[in-house]
Amino acid sequence: MSQAATMTEPTEETVRAEVRAWLEANWDPNLGLIEWREKLIDAGWGAPAWPKQWGGRDLPGPLAAVVDQEIRRIGAVNVARAGIRTLAAATLLAHGTDFQKGKFLRRSLTGEDAWCQLFSEPGSGSDLAGATTRAELKDGRWVINGQKVWTTSAHHADWGLLLARTDWDKPKHQGLTFFVIDMRQSGVEVHQLRQMNGHASFNQVFFTDAEVPAEHLVGEIGGGWAVATTTLMHERRGADGVGAVGAGAASTERVGRIYDEERAEVATVMEPYKWYPQRAGRVDLVLQRAKETGKINDPVVRQEIAKLLTLARSAEWTARRARAAQAQGLPQGPEGSLGKLAASNVARAAARVHTLISGADAMLAGDDGPEAGIIAEILISVPAVSIAGGTDEIQRNIIAERVLRMPKEPGDDASRPFREVPRNLAG
Amino acid sequence: MQFTFTEEQQEFRAVLRRYFEQSSPTTAVRKLMQTEAGWDAGQWRELNAQLGLCGVHVPEEYGGQGFSFVELGIVLEEMGRALVCAPYFASAVLAASAIMNTATDGQKTALLPGIVSGETIATLAFAEPSGDWDPAATQATATSSVGGRFKLDGAKSFVLDGHTADLIVVLARAPGTTGDAGLSLLTVRGDAAGLTRTPLKALDPTRKLARLDFTGVEAELIGEEGAAAAPVARTLAQAAACLASEMVGGAERLRQSALDFANLRMQFGRPIASFQSMKHKQADMLLEVELAKSAAYVAAQAAAEDADDMPALASLAKAAASEAYLQTAIHTIQIHGGVGFTWDNDTHLWFKRAKSSEVFLGDPTLHRERMMQAWGH
Numbered sequence: 019m020s021q022a023a024t025m026t027e028p029t030e031e032t033v034r035a036e037v038r039a040w041l042e043a044n045w046d047p048n049l050g051l052i053e054w055r056e057k058l059i060d061a062g063w064g065a066p067a068w069p070k071q072w073g074g075r076d077l078p079g080p081l082a083a084v085v086d087q088e089i090r091r092i093g094a095v096n097v098a099r100a101g102i103r104t105l106a107a108a109t110l111l112a113h114g115t116d117f118q119k120g121k122f123l124r125r126s127l128t129g130e131d132a133w134c135q136l137f138s139e140p141g142s143g144s145d146l147a148g149a150t151t152r153a154e155l156k157d158g159r160w161v162i163n164g165q166k167v168w169t170t171s172a173h174h175a176d177w178g179l180l181l182a183r184t185d186w187d188k189p190k191h192q193g194l195t196f197f198v199i200d201m202r203q204s205g206v207e208v209h210q211l212r213q214m215n216g217h218a219s220f221n222q223v224f225f226t227d228a229e230v231p232a233e234h235l236v237g238e239i240g241g242g243w244a245v246a247t248t249t250l251m252h253e254r255r256g257a258d259g260v261g262a263v264g265a266g267a268a269s270t271e272r273v274g275r276i277y278d279e280e281r282a283e284v285a286t287v288m289e290p291y292k293w294y295p296q297r298a299g300r301v302d303l304v305l306q307r308a309k310e311t312g313k314i315n316d317p318v319v320r321q322e323i324a325k326l327l328t329l330a331r332s333a334e335w336t337a338r339r340a341r342a343a344q345a346q347g348l349p350q351g352p353e354g355s356l357g358k359l360a361a362s363n364v365a366r367a368a369a370r371v372h373t374l375i376s377g378a379d380a381m382l383a384g385d386d387g388p389e390a391g392i393i394a395e396i397l398i399s400v401p402a403v404s405i406a407g408g409t410d411e412i413q414r415n416i417i418a419e420r421v422l423r424m425p426k427e428p429g430d431d432a433s434r435p436f437r438e439v440p441r442n443l444a445g
Numbered sequence: 446m447q448f449t450f451t452e453e454q455q456e457f458r459a460v461l462r463r464y465f466e467q468s469s470p471t472t473a474v475r476k477l478m479q480t481e482a483g484w485d486a487g488q489w490r491e492l493n494a495q496l497g498l499c500g501v502h503v504p505e506e507y508g509g510q511g512f513s514f515v516e517l518g519i520v521l522e523e524m525g526r527a528l529v530c531a532p533y534f535a536s537a538v539l540a541a542s543a544i545m546n547t548a549t550d551g552q553k554t555a556l557l558p559g560i561v562s563g564e565t566i567a568t569l570a571f572a573e574p575s576g577d578w579d580p581a582a583t584q585a586t587a588t589s590s591v592g593g594r595f596k597l598d599g600a601k602s603f604v605l606d607g608h609t610a611d612l613i614v615v616l617a618r619a620p621g622t623t624g625d626a627g628l629s630l631l632t633v634r635g636d637a638a639g640l641t642r643t644p645l646k647a648l649d650p651t652r653k654l655a656r657l658d659f660t661g662v663e664a665e666l667i668g669e670e671g672a673a674a675a676p677v678a679r680t681l682a683q684a685a686a687c688l689a690s691e692m693v694g695g696a697e698r699l700r701q702s703a704l705d706f707a708n709l710r711m712q713f714g715r716p717i718a719s720f721q722s723m724k725h726k727q728a729d730m731l732l733e734v735e736l737a738k739s740a741a742y743v744a745a746q747a748a749a750e751d752a753d754d755m756p757a758l759a760s761l762a763k764a765a766a767s768e769a770y771l772q773t774a775i776h777t778i779q780i781h782g783g784v785g786f787t788w789d790n791d792t793h794l795w796f797k798r799a800k801s802s803e804v805f806l807g808d809p810t811l812h813r814e815r816m817m818q819a820w821g822h
Binding site for chain 1: 724737810
């Protein structure tokens, strides 16, 4: 305490100077990835916004961003920022015990542990709180039985963030408990889930008397919904880094052992997402292909292209309005909640236009298909965009109830004992 | 490109909204729409005396306020919201912009201050009974006569407030010319000899249209003879951006009225707003209106900056707003059920404005094609 009292408050200048000096003295692209991250974390630069106790420096967000800028500026590698491990860290920082923080936080930064999120089930998709995976306390350990689905990277994961039901007599939100489960045990089976576009980005996870030690329960018994809400909030903010990782880290211009190791890590994390550009409809390909095929001269096709471009540009401008209002500190207007629904409309319109432009070739895939199969992949990937991360129907409910303040549909599923609530047979 | 409004612009909007809520309730709209003129001289004088809106985007040297198309867009959005019955679009948007884009300094000094003060009500007569919105389709002729004056012959139609305007800016061509060549803008007094003005029975009674027949009417050239094609195209693109703002104002008002109704209307023992079918429709309406608003704001800004792609963005905004306004009007009637189809319910006032605005200055199909061409596709 007396030491802290003599220190001056960090400023942008002092933080920048300090991290710059430290990086100059320590950065070495020939170090191993984990070895370097250990040094970075030991110095407090790995997660500068975190509490000192857990390897951070208690820096406010804007100053922590200065640290990241400096690390980027000299082309150094940062801590592991991609994947579900960042959601795990954010969740445990908020709700974990000291034991859990000590065991998991640092290894999430080094990238030694990979994580997955075990929330969705075959019987509960949009209605996440209707989970029926069962957790029962036997001889001081939690025994898990049930099934999860849509689990990204479960086949690489060391640990899972698990939402399971511990009390069937309470209403559905109050009978859930949050656990960290060891994925490398015989009671956990992971099977890849093949999608209609042929990719297998997700998994099904089966639990048969899988075990979780009592000290891996996060938050309170019956308090799992609040913990899961924290995870989902960070996921919506894009804290899993899926959007941000890429260009820099993937660049092949960066030579050295540490870069090779980082590229391998990013490639593993990003592998499930490689078809996502196609899922969004690839508006960027439309004009070029219309010109190449001559369809740009067809007045009907021109109208459809114009409709698509109008929709896509208007959606982009609406997102910029939302960001500009946020930057001005104005209260969020309705424009901020519309992006996902707009993106579904754009993707569907784009698929329609790609079909018009391709003509009969739209029936062909792979090497025989237009753009070496990319067009076919667009056509069979777009249906995912209006489902993943909240269906269009759920988005509309959210817009109607939270933005427009329309009354909720009457229902008693959230007030009755969960045992009595009708549910899917699979549960 | 700015994606927010400044504090001053937001305050300007708030002042206008309060003023129009008071001065243009639907009782006033209903009264005015049943008159032949479609507007009231006393209310028009008061509007100009209190707010001076006719010179919003006119430079100060001509008596205007020297603001930009962004502020003009705000005025139109608020007027569209309140369905203000006034010759504003004809005079302050179409005629004033045509004069600013075409006339010499001397002509601007002579013509604009009257329009800015509201004493002169002006309009732009460009389309003809053929209904073609392309200035190149003009058939009316301006024949050079003595003393640098011209004689106008032909017919103009779909002229906003054409039967009440004091000053008419007319698009005509030199005899024997075709296409964009030979087009000129000329001014004619509303009571000129040889001019017959016939009010048309308009589907939208809040927006009055007239047919004008010219037989050897004396007219004065504005700007350069035979060189009006480019400034008229620019005027019509600016007007399309302005109309987009007016339309999104109306669409937003309709959307809100449908939401208010759904929250109040009880069926099956609960507000119909609690049914998912209503929520999903409302969410889609919000999305469509917000996207159209974004496009209208971008087009207004492009007009303010005189950006190179202003014509493309204006056409994009016009098409988007046309679709959003009409779709919102259709949904709003549907949400109201039977009552939405009655004369006493106000929805049809905006529905009719949505329909006339969809067509006026060119329908969405035409503007989408213009957008593609303007972008070089």
